[in-house]
Amino acid sequence: GQNIDQPTEMTATEGAIVQINCTYQTSGFNGLFWYQQHAGEAPTFLSYNVLDGLEEKGRFSSFLSRSKGYSYLLLKELQMKDSASYLCAVSYNTDKLIFGTGTRLQVFP
């Protein structure tokens, strides 16, 4: 299989920084996506990593280590509207995008 593992739930305080980790099986790896999904809505794209390193996009950054099969999504200056599920998804050579079960983030005032 191609298990994607990420924590089920996380909590953080408004204005803080939170890091959501994702591990995956490396065989056949093409690229890694992060999506945000608010309750009752469709997922929306956040980032795509193919090469090792950190990609920064405003308050959100995504990191990838291909050799370790590891990625994280870093959210800075948290806002209440960041409360959502964050989905890690890996593209493999089979042309299939495998999603993790998602990390439900709750931001408290």
Next chain:
Amino acid sequence: GAGVSQSPSNKVTEKGKDVELRCDPISGHTALYWYRQSLGQGLEFLIYFQGNSAPDKSGLPSDRFSAERTGGSVSTLTIQRTQQEDSAVYLCASSLWDDNEQFFGPGTRLTVL
């Protein structure tokens, strides 16, 4: 421009009936994906189309599920003899090509009574 659209947005059906779900991808997107999401669960891959062909059908849960895509555009997902465990949100996504950002439609919420 217009995003991915799906119809119907909600479908309630009786066990044993057939249902057809429709997806209109973003114009020009060659890749189209179907996923299923049960309440509180992650996305389950069902099938992927590149143009009109489906290189990977391994995610379809049973032979009651089938999908087609015509003209490299609209796709339909058909579930025959629906069962209660088929109840879920069915999401469609499209992308310009393989291994590229996927744009999701709003989903069809299917309830099988």
